[in-house]
Amino acid sequence: MHDGRDRVTGSLLVIASALMFSLSGVLTKAIEADGWVIVCWRGLIGGLAIALYVEIRRGSLPRRSAFGLGWHGWLLASVGSAASITFIYSFKLTYVANVAIIYATAPFMAAALGWWLMRESVAPRTLMAAGLSVAGVGVIVSGGLGSFNLRGDLLAVVMTFGNAVFMVLIRKFSHVPVVWAGGASSFQLFAVGWLLGDPLAASGQDMVLLVVFGLAFAIAVILWTEGTRLIPAAQSGLLGSAETPFAIVLAWLFLAEFPPPVSLIGGTVVILAVVWHALLDVRASRNRL
Numbered sequence: 001m002h003d004g005r006d007r008v009t010g011s012l013l014v015i016a017s018a019l020m021f022s023l024s025g026v027l028t029k030a031i032e033a034d035g036w037v038i039v040c041w042r043g044l045i046g047g048l049a050i051a052l053y054v055e056i057r058r059g060s061l062p063r064r065s066a067f068g069l070g071w072h073g074w075l076l077a078s079v080g081s082a083a084s085i086t087f088i089y090s091f092k093l094t095y096v097a098n099v100a101i102i103y104a105t106a107p108f109m110a111a112a113l114g115w116w117l118m119r120e121s122v123a124p125r126t127l128m129a130a131g132l133s134v135a136g137v138g139v140i141v142s143g144g145l146g147s148f149n150l151r152g153d154l155l156a157v158v159m160t161f162g163n164a165v166f167m168v169l170i171r172k173f174s175h176v177p178v179v180w181a182g183g184a185s186s187f188q189l190f191a192v193g194w195l196l197g198d199p200l201a202a203s204g205q206d207m208v209l210l211v212v213f214g215l216a217f218a219i220a221v222i223l224w225t226e227g228t229r230l231i232p233a234a235q236s237g238l239l240g241s242a243e244t245p246f247a248i249v250l251a252w253l254f255l256a257e258f259p260p261p262v263s264l265i266g267g268t269v270v271i272l273a274v275v276w277h278a279l280l281d282v283r284a285s286r287n288r289l
Helices: 002-021 023-030 035-057 063-067 070-093 096-103 106-118 124-143 149-172 178-196 204-228 233-240 243-255 261-288
Strands: none
Touching: 002 023, 002 204, 002 233, 002 243, 023 070, 023 096, 023 204, 023 243, 035 063, 035 070, 035 178, 035 204, 070 096, 070 149, 070 178, 096 124, 096 149, 096 243, 096 261, 106 124, 106 149, 106 261, 124 149, 124 261, 178 204, 204 233, 233 261, 243 261
16 A cells, blocks of 8 residues: 555656656746856756755765765766756757657667667667657758757757766766756856856846746756655656656747647657657566566
8 A cells, every 4th residue: 555655656746847847948938038047047046956955855864975976976967067058058949849859869869878888788669769769850850951940959959968978877877866966067057157148137037937947947856856766767757758748738838839840740759659668668667576
């Protein structure tokens, strides 16, 4: 009974985290300030919130252990920072749907990198789903050829690759406190944004949205962390894929942004590949029990 309640609670937390993560596109486009201002304030607010969570969660663990990163942890944080910068700018330059759909392919990129760098085995279903998702992304990017959206689509591909590297490093550096690495990454973003942008020029309305953005990011990380403690990784991956449709629907509701037909075609291919692969992962994990 207790296990059943944990699974339900974990599932709800992961779905809630996907919803909070999916706010990124809407908030980025709703904020009139440039990308460096968003990077700066989202980094500061998100970093402070994550630091508070880590401090509360550490219990009797020495603070040095909870907040210590070492060079592995700082490398992880730096990769996350680079991916976050391209993430925000990609939203500024193309459709929210395009970014969300391209980002959905990150697990397949991570699988390819894991095979190449760490000689991890890759299941045939992963290869098939990856091939389909690459085809879908190709369709999306081709729709931006000759238009302003192409730069955003390509940045989204770079961002997705950065997040795939981040996923592989998490497995490689399993001793690193991942949540705090995310907090350290946020403080890096604050410093870079402060140096390269003009954060004090943000309007009052933008500042409200920036605070919401930072808190939404921190809450999403915390919900995902707590949720994945309670459910199998395969189930977490399946539920986390809800971020993509959430992002598309929110962009339609709040920004009246509807992607062109070519994005819908490519997006459908990617989403079907992701969901099909996730369902097979869940089935495989149940068969091992």
